[in-house]
Amino acid sequence: MDRICKLWINGQEVAVDPERKLIDILRRDLRLKSVKDGCSEGACGTCTVIIDGKATKACVQKAGRLEGKHIVTVEGLSPREKDVFVYAFGEVGAVQCGFCIPGMVMCGKALIDVNPTPTRLDITAAIRNNICRCTGYKKIIDGIALAAELLRDDKPIPVVGGYRGVGEHCQRVNVKTKVLGTGKYTDDLDDVDLPGMCYGSAIRSAYPRAVVKAIHTEKAKALPGVVCVLTAEDIPGSVKVGHLKVDWDTLIPVGTTTHYLGDAIVMVAAETPEILAEAKKLVDIEYEELPPLTCAAEALAEGAPLVHPSAGTNILAHEHLIRGDADAVIAASKYKVTHHFETPWTEHAFLELECAVAMPFDDGVFIYSSDQGIYDTRRETALMLGLPEEKVVVENCFVGGGFGGKEDVTVQHLAALVAYVSKRICKVKLTRQESILIHPKRHQFSMDLTTACDEQGKLTAMKLVAVTDNGAYASLGGPVLQRACTHAAGPYNY
Template sequence: MYTFILNNIEVKVNEDINLLEYLREQEDLTSVKNGCSEGACGACMVLVDNRPMRACILSVSKVQGKEVLMVEGLSQREKDVFAYSFAEAGAVQCGFCIPGMVISAKALIDKNNNPTTEDVKAAIRGNICRCTGYVKIEKAILMAAEFLRENISLPIEDEDGKVGERFHRVDAIRKTLGTAKYVDDIKLPGMIYGSALRTKYPRALIKSINVAKALSYPGVEAVLTAEDIPGERYLGHIVKDWPALIAVGEETRYIGDAIALVAAVSKKILKEALALIEVEYEELEPITSPEEGLKEGAPKIHPKGNILVKEVLKRGNAQEAIKNSKYVVTYKYSTPFTEHAFLEPECAIGMPEGDGVLLYTGGQSVYDEKHEITALLGLPEDKVRVKSAYVGGGFGGKEDMSVQHHAALLAYKTKKPVKVILSRKESIAIHPKRHAMEMEFTTACDENGILTGMKATLISDSGAYASLGGPVLQRACTHAAGPYNYQNIDIVGKSVYTNNPPGGAFRGFGVTQSAFATECNLNKLAEMVGISPWEIRYINAIEEGQELPNGQIADASTALKETLMALKDEYLFHEAKKDEYVGIACALKNSGVGVGIPDIGRCKLTIINGKVHIRTSAACIGQGLGTIVTQIFCETTGIDPKLTVLDQPDTLITPNAGTTTASRQTVFTGEAVRVVSEKLKKTLATKTLEELEGEDFYGEYSFATDPMGSDKPNPVSHVAYGYAAQMVVLDEKGLIKKFIAAHDVGRAINPTTVEGQIEGGVVMGLGYALTEDYPLKNSIPTAKFGTLGLFRATSVPEIDTVIVEKNKAQLAYGAKGVGEIVVVPTAPAVQGAYYKLDGIFRTKLPLEDTAYRKSKK
């Protein structure tokens, strides 16, 4: 028997179990989150005798006789202060890490109620945030300290929620206080637990599977193999090449492949039963790189061969332009796989509903999940319902099936609610990553630095399955020439299957890779011409009415030059200093899927009890979409935000607004909200909300684009492009002193949210540039969450954001997507600064021999 004080109440525990498990499973206290179970992320931070400690690495016996405090146990004053401060500062995005941040903040403030920014950074060093870049979290903690120190009354909130207002996120308080429910926070009566047995080898022939021992094990509810799948076994966004379970007689393709599924009444029995499944393997040599996969006679990972897709983009005559140019540079570049490292591991709960299934998920599109699961189970569309809980970060990494299909299948077979969750180790191994790419880029200019042509080859590692490898390669290629005014391009890209973990969607969607190459080449050309990196970008920057390298005419909202001008004075000031070294880079990034693919945003407004329920399936994964659509609604109708309710995505009640991807939701679903809000506003001219009780209003928005390979002289590839210029300042030791990011966002629906997206993207981009890696040994990942190289607060420099607003269009009140572009120019900007510092022209990420990472020789 163990006794301790939990949130000011004495508790007694019979067995010595993990403290995090006890708090969540037995006490149902869900402010502590299971982010990594490795003591690395801080999402489960608690106070033990006033010291911040990670619950995942404590046992109940370790807190015997001590006081344990969580967010649930804070005083009401503290809850109010932290909730207001985090909302006001814009410190909450996906929210999964925030209760842990609050606990670390309380520990600091209790000891030092007048902390400096450096004190705050040190206090939250044990807490990782993947969304915010820490800047606004630090601001929130300083604000909370002042409120508590000075005993200041909290302001009375009086927000009208209009476009352009720094409106508090609609979910900020729930996320700060830990009451927002993510999937793993949900418990259902009679719920059991499921998991998959994964292959031992990245590539092996499955000769036999014996489940008899597991099936007869007490407490086991089901053991399923490939033959138990009632519908289509192969899944995938576009290419259906990913089996839900590998069958006997087939080869595994990567270390995450599932061989069998088990459902059991407890997690302990589940683990024991998985170990009882006997699989006979014939281990085979894995294909560990695209180079190996392209060799003549290489084993075919898929029946059609090892090339997933090839892209060829040609405009003008690049070869002739390059031949006749004054200056030409050619370099080979290498970028790594990158782990998304969202704080919430993948989790889903399947449960029977009638003769179908209901699924609780935390992904990036409930309709994508519905379509995949409907096919897997062989059910009609109306027999599968998917509801989204809160989503603890995504960045593209939650677009594919990871646990959703397995939870649905187990629930369908057992007729019981089944929760399936990945451990952090499983998550790192299983879900698709940012594609590793090997690239060769040639860029040319005349004697004045005017760009004349470029040629590039890109080889992308698609890993074991297609996922979104085709579209990612497309974006890498279509953006490879950068946001500049020249039209002679020759680009060839290949996406190649290997036995590595799959490559898939990741913030930046291929452009992070190709932009690194093209922007670094510009740095070298500027040196050869004798002009600054800023100047070569400015004189070539695309302007309204000019042709982008892909042929699309730049519209009136184009503001690349404005972003560069926003940095000019700072650039010249820091460049003139002898002990500072400046790098700069630009980017463009599409909003919307584009390239001829149907792209539709949808929204429904339903009046219930005098309030307007905003209903769309568009997933909020931390970017703040729920707040954005609320502001667009309030701007259009003039209705008080207190009379609105944002419903979670649910395939039964929310219309299909497409996937949260491609920086599309603010534009497409935002415009759908504006359209339907205009309808409601017109009706309200003659009726009241009370008179409209139970009424539905529907709106949608679509935009037709031209497909890849269009023979139009000026095809329209995307509805809009955002532009950016970012600048980094190094000191003489190679440490980043300051970072400035200027972004053309069209119109900032919520400036605080835009700043948060930029800050978070910059920090993610700094990690990509300097520290993050996803090492593989014979196609098996070797990193843990704590060794991925994620930036912590103590490494983050001063970040200034400049929001450029130029778009006067009515569409979504002029907004463009900003979620992806923020991570694109960061790495080449850092590369340029280091080139200025030491004269070494680095071509591989993460950059080696820096103050952040030494060469592995």
């Protein structure tokens, strides 16, 4: 680095490259892992630190703008402050997945430092730029209010008992590590924990539906620092994996068709994230673009192309649930109302991005993951690598939220592929854009619903015809449709 700038981080003077992002200096260089990376683009607040007294997002700050400034992370809190925030957040139940919590703590600390008696409105304003997807905000506000009270009045911290009995209030066991940011999420594993770790990322389809005509990897392979460039041909076992149905291509083979923009086509791994980004640009993929299917109506239209030709149909599942003769009862009912309803697909927006670290282990692979189902990850990875399941070991780190959106493999099998083929430890982490692009969403539904009742308003019958857009792959779509049918009538007695 030609030019350096100096910052004060948790009381220590640090000389850094002014072009680097603060979050990388904190997480990668100084290993201050309480600073979480939930988006890298200033949207979520998980990276919040205090800069000269102000709660600020570290991912949107370049070091060059911070010359001489004082930066505090959770690691830099005093022992008393740490104890207070751990107790306060634990006592009010403010911690669930924990991924947002260090950022919330820094918002609370910045507020309390200038306003020791904050109102709930003050606290609400202080955390307005920080998202929590698990706990909701009430308990986090409670936690900051309690922390303020303890700090302001210099109150002793009550001793937290262990087990208090069934039905009794107790603090969750991992509050301390989540509040202080010392608990390990997969992305917190670095090349100090795992020396020799490389970084992997997939090149995704440029079109929602296109034939992959050719893949040119030579230039990327020749770039110094590139560990491997893999295509479907390098997969030792089944190219396709899947949670309930084996229909999801790990990498789209040449000569076949992509199913959506999230499809991985080439897997690249390199010594550093910077080389990885360069190498991905050097891979050239030739496509023949085809018209996409963008909704269920298009997919059901006569003559529509098949999303998965081997399935022979675009209908993944059909549920027909009957109880009584709804048509006859509706016809005989005094009142009836029919409406068409549409619900949108919904992104889960868990704050921790999908991340896996895999390494060669006992002729197979060991995977650190942030999974909702490690046994499925094991089964699908073994299928893809052509290994018996016992050769794949999956261990979960903390999971920074999932809400059903982390049920399919996304990064786990790709990290395992690099580890198995190149014999290197490999981390694969999605960007927020990739995460939103790739994982299935809560399903979109189109529903025609008729409800009938008698003269007294007593419900007599309901009839629902629903079509759901399941997206490109089966995932958990079958059971979701079944549930939609069984739950449609709600808790009412017809």
